[in-house]
Amino acid sequence: MEQMNKIALVTGGSRGLGKDMALRLAEKGIDVVITYNCKAEEAQKVVKQIEQSGRKAAALQFDAGQVGSFDAFVAQLKETLNTTFNTTAIDFLINNAGIAGYSPIAEVTEEMFDGLVNVHFKGVYFLTQKLIPLINEGGGIVNISSGLTRVTMAGSSAYASMKGAVETFTKFLAKELGGRGIRANIVAPGAIMTDFGGGHLRNNEQLQQMVSNVTALGRPGVAEDIGGVVAFLCTEDARWVNGQRIEASGGMQL
Secondary structure (H helix, E strand, C coil): CCCCCCEEEECCCCCHHHHHHHHHHHHCCCEEEEEECCCHHHHHHHHHHHHHCCCCEEEEECCCCCHHHHHHHHHHHHHHHHHHHCCCCEEEEEECCCCCCCCCHHHCCHHHHHHHHHHHHHHHHHHHHHHHHHEEEEEEEEEECCHHHCCCCCCCHHHHHHHHHHHHHHHHHHHHHHHHCCEEEEEEECCEECCHHHHCCCCCHHHHHHHHHCECCCCCEEHHHCHHHHHHHCCHHHCCCCCCEEEECCCECC
């Protein structure tokens, strides 16, 4: 029996960009599973919001940097798919969970580097690997990258390097999964005002002005600028978009 509604898994969906992605996916008629690291209460609020819009939703605890915990997470996901959604598979995987890291190259510690690589590259690589068997034919993967793979800002070398690795990985996903009709694309947000990095941009007016000055549309981004792009990639309208990097930055440093 074919499941009626499509299902998306959004990692890091309790706030910021991930929350907006989850809400916009629900608007498109897609059921959503979100993950959270420690903000259980915030995650449940997002679930309620999605349910109020008439879609099904669930939230699972997940630490994107702990690859050793992924088998247990996948088992929990399978159980949730069965009990909440009456299915055994998902249609879309959105690798969004992330942590910030700002440091000049000269001061990047191995500990900071490892933390970033575990969450932003190793975690994305192996979670995707483990979930590939659960993704329905004709589904899709959206990996969240960053404008920093194209535009440089001092202090983001390690973070941007991990995102560059994910962009390369995404092309290989598109190539290897094409036979199952599964597409893989990248959404690269520009500078966005969220809680990310302790509100790094949101709490710094000088930085906001600098971003505004180099952005064609004249302002920093907000979470609501990104979710709809991800949701679009999970619709039939985007069926021929594959292996692409879509930058949503308002035209930064063109």
